[in-house]
Amino acid sequence: MSSYPAEPRAQKRRREGDSDDETTTIERSRRHWFDDGNIILQVESTQFRVNKGVLAMHSSGFRDMFTVPLPLDEPLVEGCPVVSLPGDSSEEWTYLLDAIYPKECFQPPPTIPQVSAILRLSNKYDIPAFRKEMVRRLRAHFPSSFADYNDSWEHIQKPSPAVSREYFALLVGCVREVGLDVVLPCLYCVMIPTFFDMNGNLIHSPTRNLDLVDENRLLKASLKFARLQEKSPHIRWCLPTRNIVPCDACPRKDLCRSLAKNLLPELAIWLTPLSVLQPWRNMWSAGLCESCVKVARAAYVDAQKGIWAELPSFFSLPDWEELRSRDYD
Missing domain, CATH: 3.30.710 (Potassium Channel Kv1.1; Chain A)
Known part of the structure; x- marks a missing residue:
């Protein structure tokens, strides 16, 4: 034994x-x-x-x-x-051998270092079952379809703030190395608030920094997100010029118009890259009539879908269709 x-x-x-x-x-x-x-x-x-x-x-x-x-x-x-x-x-091989010789029957979701190591080594040494599983988890957590996005971190363990920059830098480098570009737009979008402060300054990790390619892509995209303004899902539905709220069926147009207008300063704080991914929050429509809430939510989702369709271009990547065509089998 x-x-x-x-x-x-x-x-x-x-x-x-x-x-x-x-x-x-x-x-x-x-x-x-x-x-x-x-x-x-x-x-x-x-x-x-x-x-x-x-x-x-x-x-x-x-x-x-x-x-x-x-x-x-x-x-x-x-x-x-x-x-x-x-x-x-040796750290990568320890993670891979942990998977080959498991001590537990059912394990919790892998960490980002585990996913990165197993993906890279399984690609290098042709270990198809492990490569397929890591690719499945990455596709599921960083999907190419907006309808498939889920912020629950059920496929990969969410990194703590103390290590998130190091872990994301490790993961994006591995993803680019193996050519799994289809997950990059969503992954980059999640990474921007981790690597840039509110003033657009890069936050360096003391242990691992971004590759210059990734740093440039995130910087350019953060500037594009800052210029979204009226395209933002949070702003678009309540702008008076959009004539979304109050809606045609609203029974109290003056009140709903006033509530939407007063929300603008509060919603402006949500102008971040992750706003593209965040679901509607009921607190945004507090006090609006039922008809206006329904129309506002529909307009919010439509704006999200529109930005999602353009997301790869924010990072100087091919469109979704091209990225999917180059994806792994």
Whole structure:
């Protein structure tokens, strides 16, 4: 039976060209070092002892790799060959192996770092089942259809404010790397208030900053949102020039007109990128007659749909139809 060692053991490994005192400390993973493992994956300075059969079952990349016989003089560690995986991080591989070797039958929604790591590695090593699941979660939470948008964070864990900038920067970089562009408009829209303050100044994370491509896209889009004004769902329905409220069927036009006009200053605070995604709030129509409320809500949703249709262009992306055509299967 496989088991975890009580403490990971470290060893020194000399790198090519190193002097005698220039070695790298190699550590065994605390979570993924199995005594019955028959392959060791080395990622950065961490080694994972796992099973060839399990990796091959999930990944065609590893399945093909294992068909190539090892050189006779290949050095072994505790009888196991060592496969070095350059370009990956040990943290990413810990998340992936957590999914391959789960300790729980049903797990809560994954965090953004987990989704990013599993998506990137499953794309790199061709692990279709895991890639499909991560893509499903991202499509569901950052959809291309306004009707499908849901702000409940049921597919991915919502990051805390303390780590949200770092996590979103990580996620958008991964999404662009694997080419899942169809989720970018909605993802960018959610990110803008996290990365820019009310004055349009970029808020830098002390641990991870945005790529310049993403930073420029968010900056340009934030300026476009600021210029929406009368197109904003919150402003449009109560503007006197729009003649939406009072409606034709209103039994008390003067009162409803006055209430809508007085709401304008209050609703102006909702002029943010996330207003495109937020549902109607009943407090906005307090005091209006039933007919005006119905018309106002319909006008609000129509304005949202109109902005949603243009959303990709805010970030210099192709339209929704083109993004969907380039989406994963």
